Amino acid sequence: MHRATFMELCDLLSPALKRKDTKMRGALTVEKQVAIALWKLATPDSYRSVGNQFGVCKSTVGAAVLQVANAIIDQLLSRVVTFGNVQTIVDGFTALAFPNCDRMIHGTHIPILAPEHRGDQYVNHKEYFSMVLQALVDLKGHFTDVSVGWPGKMHDTHIFRNSGLFEQLQEGTYFPDQKITVGDVEIPIVILRDPVYPLMPWLMKPYACTLDSSKEQFSYRLSKCRMVVECAFWTFESALAQFTQLDLSATNIPVVIAACCVLHNICESKGEMFMVGGRLRQLAWRPVLHSQTTGQLEERSRACCASEKL
Numbered sequence: 666m667h668r669a670t671f672m673e674l675c676d677l678l679s680p681a682l683k684r685k686d687t688k689m690r691g692a693l694t695v696e697k698q699v700a701i702a703l704w705k706l707a708t709p710d711s712y713r714s715v716g717n718q719f720g721v722c723k724s725t726v727g728a729a730v731l732q733v734a735n736a737i738i739d740q741l742l743s744r745v746v747t748f749g750n751v752q753t754i755v756d757g758f759t760a761l762a763f764p765n766c767d768r769m770i771h772g773t774h775i776p777i778l779a780p781e782h783r784g785d786q787y788v789n790h791k792e793y794f795s796m797v798l799q800a801l802v803d804l805k806g807h808f809t810d811v812s813v814g815w816p817g818k819m820h821d822t823h824i825f826r827n828s829g830l831f832e833q834l835q836e837g838t839y840f841p842d843q844k845i846t847v848g849d850v851e852i853p854i855v856i857l858r859d860p861v862y863p864l865m866p867w868l869m870k871p872y873a874c875t876l877d878s879s880k881e882q883f884s885y886r887l888s889k890c891r892m893v894v895e896c897a898f899w900t901f902e903s904a905l906a907q908f909t910q911l912d913l914s915a916t917n918i919p920v921v922i923a924a925c926c927v928l929h930n931i932c933e934s935k936g937e938m939f940m941v942g943g944r945l946r947q948l949a950w951r952p953v954l955h956s957q958t959t960g961q962l963e964e965r966s967r968a969c970c971a972s973e974k975l
Contacts, residue, residue, distance in 0.1 A: 702733035789817035
């Protein structure tokens with residue numbers, strides 16, 4: 666994160682984080698609190714190691730992480746994780762040959778330590794403890810809707826059907842009533858997903874059977890668009906190395922993950938770089954539709970997903 670982005674973040678969080686000095690000791694500055702939290706989330710360092718880095722005790726590090734995460738949720742979540750401009754997103758997908766599509770849905774398992782209670786509910790199909798993050802992603806790789814806190818044992822479809830997003834989509838209140846006609850079929854605005862989700866009038870997924878040429882072309886175009894969401898989640902998980910094992914209580918984990926979604930959007934909007942294998946890398950998959958052809962976007966997205974995947 667560049668210094669300018671960091672200072673802007675501190676200014677936004679200042680109303681919630683600024684503390685007064687006491688007779689016993691001086692309060693941590695907003696900048697130091699944010700720096701401690703970002704360092705802990707962006708590295709696999711222990712609380713003691715981070716404390717040594719900043720000259721504070723390990724309990725102060727833990728408190729700073731939670732205070733900054735809660736401040737991000739209170740001050741920035743509703744401002745940064747936003748619905749976005751529907752027509753702009755639809756036009757972007759139309760340029761990728763998938764008309765009347767608005768965004769994509771995806772879920773990922775965040776590794777955690779074994780919870781004290783109901784630990785078996787957090788063991789996922791790969792047999793490690795996790796908490797599930799479900800998010801909608803637009804064509805720029807921004808999270809526009811997040812739902813977090815689901816136990817790792819729960820299937821993606823069950824999470825989706827029990828989310829507030831599903832209810833709004835079913836009622837037709839999430840997107841504007843904007844339909845197009847393909848052949849003799851009227852198509853509403855749709856979102857994209859992989860084959861594990863159910864097929865709905867507003868939820869498209871690739872074919873899972875033997876394909877003729879038209880079905881193969883449909884699945885190809887859908888999968889090409891889905892590269893954006895796959896790369897967005899890859900970036901999110903790669904940049905936040907602490908997710909190798911999130912060592913917080915089950916109550917605090919959703920707050921920290923949601924805060925990290927906000928940080929992801931901020932870094933994306935600022936064009937920040939991130940560390941992979943000790944080297945700074947630009948988020949080269951970011952689609953710039955006005956300057957790239959569909960073929961170039963596809964090639965860059967595939968390269969991002971295939972290279973140095975953690």
